Amino acid sequence: MQRRDFLSWLLKSAYGALGLGCLAALPYLYRDGRGDIKTFFVKTIDVDDLPRIGVKQVEFPFRGLTHKAFVVRRDKDLFVLSPVCSHMGCYVNWNFVENEFLCPCHGGRYDMTGRVTGGPPPKPLTRLPHFIKNGFFYIGIRA
Amino acid sequence: MIRAITNLLDSWFGIKEPHRNFLARALPEKINVSYCLGGMAFTAFLISLITGLLLSIYYVPSGRDAYSSMVALHDKVWFGWGIRSIHKWSANLLIIFVLLHAVRVFVHRAYRPPRELNWMAGAIGFVLIMASGFTGYLLPWDQKAYWATVVGTSMARTVPGAGPLIETLLRGGPEVAGATLVRFYSLHVLWIPFGLMLVFWAHFHMVKRQGISGGL
Numbered sequence: 001m002q003r004r005d006f007l008s009w010l011l012k013s014a015y016g017a018l019g020l021g022c023l024a025a026l027p028y029l030y031r032d033g034r035g036d037i038k039t040f041f042v043k044t045i046d047v048d049d050l051p052r053i054g055v056k057q058v059e060f061p062f063r064g065l066t067h068k069a070f071v072v073r074r075d076k077d078l079f080v081l082s083p084v085c086s087h088m089g090c091y092v093n094w095n096f097v098e099n100e101f102l103c104p105c106h107g108g109r110y111d112m113t114g115r116v117t118g119g120p121p122p123k124p125l126t127r128l129p130h131f132i133k134n135g136f137f138y139i140g141i142r143a
Numbered sequence: 144m145i146r147a148i149t150n151l152l153d154s155w156f157g158i159k160e161p162h163r164n165f166l167a168r169a170l171p172e173k174i175n176v177s178y179c180l181g182g183m184a185f186t187a188f189l190i191s192l193i194t195g196l197l198l199s200i201y202y203v204p205s206g207r208d209a210y211s212s213m214v215a216l217h218d219k220v221w222f223g224w225g226i227r228s229i230h231k232w233s234a235n236l237l238i239i240f241v242l243l244h245a246v247r248v249f250v251h252r253a254y255r256p257p258r259e260l261n262w263m264a265g266a267i268g269f270v271l272i273m274a275s276g277f278t279g280y281l282l283p284w285d286q287k288a289y290w291a292t293v294v295g296t297s298m299a300r301t302v303p304g305a306g307p308l309i310e311t312l313l314r315g316g317p318e319v320a321g322a323t324l325v326r327f328y329s330l331h332v333l334w335i336p337f338g339l340m341l342v343f344w345a346h347f348h349m350v351k352r353q354g355i356s357g358g359l
Contacts, residue, residue, distance in 0.1 A: 025197060027221045036219050063218060143218060 039129065041138040042067070050078070050137060055094045055112060057083075062141065069128055069139050070094060070101070074112055080130045080139050081114045086123040101125065171357040177247045178355065184240035185343070187233045188272075194230035195332065202282065204328035206321025209284035234276060241269055253356035261349040268342040271335050278331040284324060292327070293319050 001009075044060040051073045059068045068091070070081040081101075083091045090105035100117060101110040109118035114125035129140035153159045201220055203212040216223035245265065248254055254262035281292045296313045300306040315322035 024222075028197060028223065028226060029200060031220065063214075065214075 037142050039140045039142050041129075041131070041140045043136050044069075044139050045071075045137050047132055047135050047137055057094060058137075058139070060139065062143065067141060069141075071130075071137070071139075072112060079113075080128040082126040082128050084126065085121055086116075086125065087119070087121040092125070165351060168351075168354065171355055173357075174355070177243075180240055180244035180247050184237055184244050187237035187240055188339070188343075190233040191230060191237060192336065194226050194233065195336075197226050198230055199332060204282070204325055206284070206324055209282065209324060213283050213285075234279065237272060238276060241272060245269065251356060255356075258349070258353060258356065261346060261353070264342050264346045264349065268339060268346065271339050271342065275331060275335045275339070278327040278335065281319075281324060281327045282331065289319060292323065296323075 040062065042060050042062050044058050050056070051071055053073050056071045057068055058071055059066050061067070068083050070083060072079055072081060083093075083101075085092050085103040085105065085108050087103065087108050088105055090103050092101040092103045092108065092110065094100075095102045099112065101112075101114070103109070103119065103121070107119045108121040109116070110121070110125050111117050114127065116122075116124055131138050149159070198216070201212060201216045201223065203209055213227075216227060248262065248265070277292075277295060281288045296310055296319060299309040299313055302309055311317065313323075313326075314320075315326045
């Protein structure tokens with residue numbers, strides 16, 4: 001093969017690769033929005049660090065952002081509450097003194113189980129799915 | 144088939160001869176890979192342009208939605224993170240190649256007469272590319288972007304006399320806010336690319352007219 005032919009072949013191959021690359025943009029451009037929201041289980045704390053009693057706030061990274069959730073142990077019951085207020089979506093905080101979750105935005109209140117005890121929230125705090133695997137506590141968040 | 148189409152177009156418009164003049168023009172003898180740096184910079188520009196067009200499909204230039212639209216691009220769009228990464232890296236490479244290209248031209252003294260105007264066009268292009276980098280940095284609208292722009296625009300205040308005026312002009316208000324984001328977005332996707340294309344057009348045509356300088 002001559003140098004000239006080789007260069008010409010190289011150029012054509014480059015254009016071909018470029019064309020195929022443009023085809024790859026199609027799945028990027030196409031979205032129907034179905035299946036956007038999925039539950040992802042994220043590894044959080046060691047099971048030894050789970051609360052013996054009461055509420056514990058856990059923070060865990062997911063896709064570069066820090067998320068938080070409340071792990072609650074009540075009697076024999078262990079569950080996870082989302083910190084997102086059902087009113088306008090602010091993050092609630094656990095108040096040790098009042099034994100309630102308080103929302104800083106509009107004064108929503110929830111008890112330890114997530115039930116609304118005051119303020120504007122229309123629904124209780126969402127319970128998040130969770131499981132224990134290999135000594136670690138996994139929390140499911142919807143993203 | 145491509146040949147047939149080319150021949151047909153040539154029979155209508157005579158496109159072959161001028162392109163042959165350009166593509167098969169004489170080059171200096173002592174040419175090497177460093178002469179490709181300008182072309183590499185232009186390739187990086189084209190990649191930035193194409194990925195930028197793709198990003199603009201999903202980006203929402205408003206103070207409320209910009210960050211979440213970027214997160215959604217990462218989470219929900221197929222290869223969204225990849226397009227954004229390619230845009231970022233091609234932009235970085237563009238600046239590196241442009242600098243190396245300028246060094247090559249400087250070392251070969253190719254800025255000397257009759258090529259002064261082309262050096263100036265290149266210098267304007269470099270400033271526009273840096274401006275594109277600065278305005279693009281704000282668009283993710285995260286903490287790093289925000290504070291980088293606060294610091295960057297506050298530097299304009301140190302200009303004697305007109306400083307505060309320039310700062311307000313850049314920010315579109317007393318501080319960096321949603322108005323700044325929209326303004327930077329407009330500069331990044333409309334004003335600067337348009338200016339760059341004019342500069343490139345001039346740059347390339349001057350190269351075509353004057354040929355490549357004979358080197359050292």
